[in-house]
Amino acid sequence: MAEVLNERSQNILDAIVKDYIISAEPVGSRAISRKHNFNLSPASVRNVMADLEEMGLLCSPHTSSGRIPTGKGFKYYIDTLLEVRDLKPEEKEQLSHSYRFQNMRMEDIMQEVGRVLSGLSQYTGLVMAPKFISTVFRQIEFIRLSHGRVLMIYVSETGLVQNKVIEADSSLTTRDLEQIGNYLNEELNGLSIQEVRNKLKRELQEDRVHYDRLKKQALNLSCSALQDEVEDQLYVAGASLMLGQPEFATPEQMQRLIETFESKKQLLELLDRSQSAQGVQIFIGSESSHVDLEGCSLITSTFSNQKGAIGTLGVIGPVRMNYSQVVPIVDFTAQLVSRVLDRELE
Amino acid sequence: MAEVLNERSQNILDAIVKDYIISAEPVGSRAISRKHNFNLSPASVRNVMADLEEMGLLCSPHTSSGRIPTGKGFKYYIDTLLEVRDLKPEEKEQLSHSYRFQNMRMEDIMQEVGRVLSGLSQYTGLVMAPKFISTVFRQIEFIRLSHGRVLMIYVSETGLVQNKVIEADSSLTTRDLEQIGNYLNEELNGLSIQEVRNKLKRELQEDRVHYDRLKKQALNLSCSALQDEVEDQLYVAGASLMLGQPEFATPEQMQRLIETFESKKQLLELLDRSQSAQGVQIFIGSESSHVDLEGCSLITSTFSNQKGAIGTLGVIGPVRMNYSQVVPIVDFTAQLVSRVLDRELE
DNA sequence: GTTAGCACTCTATATCGACGAGTGCTAATT
DNA sequence: AATTAGCACTCGTCGATATAGAGTGCTAAC
Structure with a gap:
């Protein structure tokens, strides 16, 4: 795939790209031959340029203008020629x-x-x-809005705050929500969201959950709270x-x-x-x-x-x-x- | 200030503005005289236009082009001529x-x-x-970050969530923060932020506060949390x-x-x-x-x-x-x- | 008071030629 | 065999020029 260029071609491509980065204008053979001391005449540079054009690394906007690098030309430059120095x-x-x-x-x-x-x-x-999904659970709060709508506020380990409105059983009282929050905060602290989801799924399947109304609701609530993706x-x-x-x-x-x-x-x-x-x-x-x-x-x-x-x-x-x-x-x-x-x- | 125009002038200004709103191009006398049936020749329209220009309601981009309304012309249109119909x-x-x-x-x-x-x-x-300042207090939570930094999460009556990082006494434990939150949520619920601020200021001045370490810290914390404006x-x-x-x-x-x-x-x-x-x-x-x-x-x-x-x-x-x-x-x-x-x- | 007529102004558009930058090719050079 | 000087050619840019069209202001007639 990646074509191999001889050193001279590389040098010239490098020079063209660098010039073009500065000027944003087509680069001619004369400029290359003069500014960089390759000891090559414009004519020789032109020959190389013609080769590079044939390989699809350069193109000219019209018959008689300098060349500009193509996307492929830039890719070659980045992959092969670009020297990224470390910061001092x-x-x-x-x-x-x-x-x-x-x-x-x-x-x-x-x-x-x-x-x-x-x-x-x-x-x-x-x-x-x-x-959201790449974060680690720190704390969750539920706040009752109207008509069985609940505002969930989630805080990650790193202090990332996300909130979301979810539908919930409208019989849940403020007190219930508080207890649910406390329960979850204790259970889920330090787990990744992925782990949280797994844990919730597991627990929901356990039979005895059905006997504990509040716990069941807690799990349901946190499921819908943490299941769907929050907007990026x-x-x-x-x-x-x-x-x-x-x-x-x-x-x-x-x-x-x-x-x-x-x-x-x-x-x-x-x-x-x-x-x-x-x-x-x-x-x-x-x-x-x-x-x-x-x-x-x-x-x-x-x-x-x-x-x-x-x-x-x-x-x-x-x-x-x-x-x-x-x-x-x-x-x-x-x-x-x-x-x-x-x-x-x- | 607001000049008074006779009916004809008003009609013509109205027509010019409406035409210009549609076309975004200078409006000529001919177009006005033809499209709207004022029964006026272009020449008459021109006379009126010249008057309107003198009043600063119109201007022409150059000597021989139609007129466009000036800012003042638009203002007159909006204040006097614009009819806003109610939606059906x-x-x-x-x-x-x-x-x-x-x-x-x-x-x-x-x-x-x-x-x-x-x-x-x-x-x-x-x-x-x-x-922030126009909202009504609903709930506040404090979450401990590192080095005495605390994440404050504020929720208004309407479910507006705002958060902010504040500096705090690093000796405050998670437990302390929880208690402070509970205390504030009970005390401040339903108050407007303005009222909250006044209340906090009043309480801070009371002497006996100094004997209750936690209460003092609660007040200090909520002061810095709620005092400054949050970014719009x-x-x-x-x-x-x-x-x-x-x-x-x-x-x-x-x-x-x-x-x-x-x-x-x-x-x-x-x-x-x-x-x-x-x-x-x-x-x-x-x-x-x-x-x-x-x-x-x-x-x-x-x-x-x-x-x-x-x-x-x-x-x-x-x-x-x-x-x-x-x-x-x-x-x-x-x-x-x-x-x-x-x-x-x- | 209104309007037809007309000279005038200014813009937009097209056309033309000169200029210059750059190319590709060929033949001469090293 | 590689390099380069020379040259004809292409094409875009810029300025000058001409033209058409839209619109005005003014004057004189209605």
Whole structure:
């Protein structure tokens, strides 16, 4: 699959991609031959470029213009040529100070991370909060609303608060709900949601449950409270920065981009995918199949605490993104957030 | 201040505004004279238009183009000429069915309202959730995090959940926090936040408090929990629809608009202002002083339940908005939401 | 008071040519 | 055999120019 290029071709591809990342404009043979001292004439460079074009790594917008890298070209660059340097200690130090996490709710932390990611990269920051199902049970409360509707408030180990309205037997009193809460808090403390579900299922099947009305109701209630997925929380920051990029300069492209950001569905799908793997991942718009993010690239990394609450954060920018700068930022930020989440556990 | 126009001038202004609302293009004398049967020649219409221009109600983009209404012209139209018809019962019925509020958390309701407002109007929907301070106390919980940090979860009468991290004496145990919660829930139930604050202040000043360590800590804790303002919650839906409007067709305008929507600060300021008055209010971009929403108009109304939790919702669109269509939608939606909030109280 | 007529203004659109950047090919060079 | 200089060719950009059309303001006639 991955074609092998000789060194000269690699160097030239590298140079073209780097130039294009800066200028956003087609790169000509003359510029390459002059700026980088390969000691090659433009004509020789042109020959190589023609080869690269044939391989599908470059293309030219029209007959007589320079070349721009294709999606495949960028992929090759990222996989083979990109050198991601580690941040220096002082850079890490500085980066840590960009984030102010003191006395913040989970929501605020997620939002702040998005904002800072966007600010540092000058692209759009994305954060997906840890999924409900990946969290560890800490506390649950039930509050009676009207007509047999109950407000459930769930708090995870890390202080993630989620709430949900559920239907319940309208005969349940405030007192009942309190007892149910106490019972569950004692029973379920420290279990992962997955374990909680298993435990609940097991207990519901035991026969003797049917003799204890309250216990049965407790189990039913917590089942509907914890069974269904709670909607994913996605934070998007700095969407307007994307509009400054030349690749989205036309009104139609802008509108499409903002629509995509607004609906969040496609973004969630992408972030979901990256959650399966570890470390930094890069998606290139054109290759990412049915997702309609043409011209965009996504750099993501997952964060998690020791108990396994997993979230994803990243930066979305034009394919022509400054990967060597953004990748370490995303990487280190993910580590930073993981550490902060662990700090929440006393 | 408000100038008085004779009937003919009014009719012509009315016609120009209505035409402009539809076409978004300068309106010429010929079009007015033909489409509306005033039995006036274009020349006569031109004379009137010249007068209206002198009064500052119209302007022409350049020497030889039709006229467009100025901000002042729109204001006159809204104040004097706009006829807002009430919705017919079947329209109300239909509108009610657009909203699906079943088993929704407060957050979801707010979001849904924004979405539907945007969908119905084809402009951008805004909803500001009831402010923390305007709510009525229902329940409070404290959860111990690390290093003397405590997660406070507050639930209002209407099921609005807000949480916040506060610093606290690190010697407080989980048991203490539970007792403090119980104590507060008993003492404060049913009071408005304002009353709660007063009560807390009063009790803190009583001398004998100092002999009861736990009570003192309870008061201190709830003071810092309930004293400061919690961040306002603003929901923006359908921002991309604004980008389809011809007044925001250039990339620069698009970017500015999205920036304004993204920062939310200016929008909050505007919505705040409208919260002081009752009923539907209309702000016109150019007049709304220092807020940078040129070319935009805002139609708002407040909603509230019987216990006074007040929020604001509305639609933001180009000044050239279809007021006669959108105003009743905003108005009725606010009533609808108020009713839904009251339903939450059993 | 109203309107027909007309000169005038300004925008939008299309057309044209010059310019420049860049290519691909070929033949000469190393 | 690889490299490169030279050259014809292509194509997009920019500015100038012309044209059509919409709309106005003014004046004189109704």
